[in-house]
Amino acid sequence: MAVTTANSEAQLQQTSTVADRWRAVRYLFLAFMALWLLFTLFPLYFMVITAFKSAAETNLTVPTFWPNEWFPQNFAGVFAEATNFNALVDSFIIATANTALALFLGSLAGYAFARFPKQAGGENLAFWILSNRMFPPVAILVPMFFLFDNTPWGTDSHLSLIILYLVFNLPLATWLMMVFFRDAPREIEEAAYLDGWTPMKAFVRVTLPLVLPGMISVAMLCWIFAWNEYLFANLFVGTDVRTYTIVIPTFTHGSQTLWNLQMAFSLIAMIPPVTMFILLRRYMVRGLSLGVVKG
């Protein structure tokens, strides 16, 4: 009896030191996370206050961490030049049209992969489609330019970028829609066939509503990728079409960089992706991890 008590006491002591150590580890990691949060937020904070500074204040030799004077008119100043507003419109047109196209083609192919795996070419074809997303786009930039240069609409147009962005959005949409269609319970669809519905009717009335949340998250992801794209746009844009991602780094007045307007413009352009992410982050994880993490 005495032995057992001594044993359990020793055990108790041991557990308590382990618990102590665990508590110390806990504070250490929490402190580290706090530091990381600081590192994450500092640039965003500085971005916001810079957007509210006067041009003179952004060029002081000692930068200020709180604006001496607030300049909310910077946000109006961004749109004083029509080109800036047009850049947002161009980005919006390209991102939206590209998303619609990628989602339409991707859904149909994804459905075929999910329901007729063998006839649609099998998993190897599905993985090949996905692999297109992973290749460095820089490897195909030069021929793309000459390819589109020879088309009637040329490189400097919405259509060229809408098609070009399929390079990364079509594989993503196809793959993810396949994942979502596989998740949709097949029983309901089969029941519709038993009732004599045509495949088309069953697809539109039964399956589509089931995969709608997934579809929306795929649409959001594709839209954000297209909205944020820089590399292709940098090569293709000219006088007719300029996406906002091209305009922001070149926001200068003569030799002077207009940091305050640059940051104000960046903040405006950030609103759509950030809003989408906050609202739909749970669905987006699924898409970002290519369907592996359920989220």
Add this chain to the structure above:
Amino acid sequence: MSDIVRGDPDTYPAWFQNKKTTRPLIVSRWVPIFLVGVPVLVLLAIVIYPTIWMFYHSLRDTNIQGLFMGNHSYIGFENYATVLSSDRFQDSLVHLVQYLTFGAVFQVILGTVLALTLYEFVKSNAIRTTVLILMVLPMMLPPSIVGTLWRFLLTPSNGAVNQALLDLGLISAHIEWFNAGVSLWSIIIADTWNWTALPLLIVYSGRVSLPPAVYEAARVDGASQWKVMRRVTLPMLKEVIAIAFILRFTDAFKFVDLVYVMTSGGPAQSSELPTYIAFQRGIREFAIGEAAAYAIVIFAISAILITLFLKYMKRVMKAQGFA
């Protein structure tokens, strides 16, 4: 009957297979081929055709005039010899290794640590969600904003980072963030700020979806929390972390935008990555043949990596009852 196909019968639910009056999904054999064929054709046109084009010109002495005049000739593997033996390419490979190690690999470790810290050590749900959203915000920004912002923050003479470090007493003189030897680190810092969120978000979500019953069992067995972390959580998250790593690594391999926006590969080519040189030689210096050789070398390396990665991914998805 031969031009008609049925939906994959293996996946029919049991109750359905037993029915005598089955009327499963029957369509023409051409429907799935058509549905998949359209995207495949699009990808052949916009990915495979340009790749073949690049390969063709990597074997020729093409420059920009030659390309327009149709005046270029076969030179064998000379472009490859030029590329592989050039100091510029070899230096860029060293930069790439540095970037992949301290960028991609480090980001996945960091993201995993942060995700598990957030999940295990923060009790309040509201705080957890808020912190998660705040930490993931940078990921939503486009490379052009990230690059511009960090170029601004890291301005040596009057940048916010140098000033903040001075105010905190961590440094006594301005750091020259864009000097040779430092500029690549500046890019890595900006990239880490931008992309650590991806592994963080993925690992966090992976941890959330682990079954609570396992932890209940471990608690009943009296396992210490450290042991639970090491023996239960980390092994169960192995695949999720690997996927996060694959995604980060393939993205890092494609990476070129921040180099372009922040340093243009400079000063004196000290922050160039192979992708950036391919871009620069082709688009800015018009040495099409040589740029093509760069592109094909990059393409070949990524093809090997992607094949390995996808093989692993297939295995993970099979284990989940997927592919």
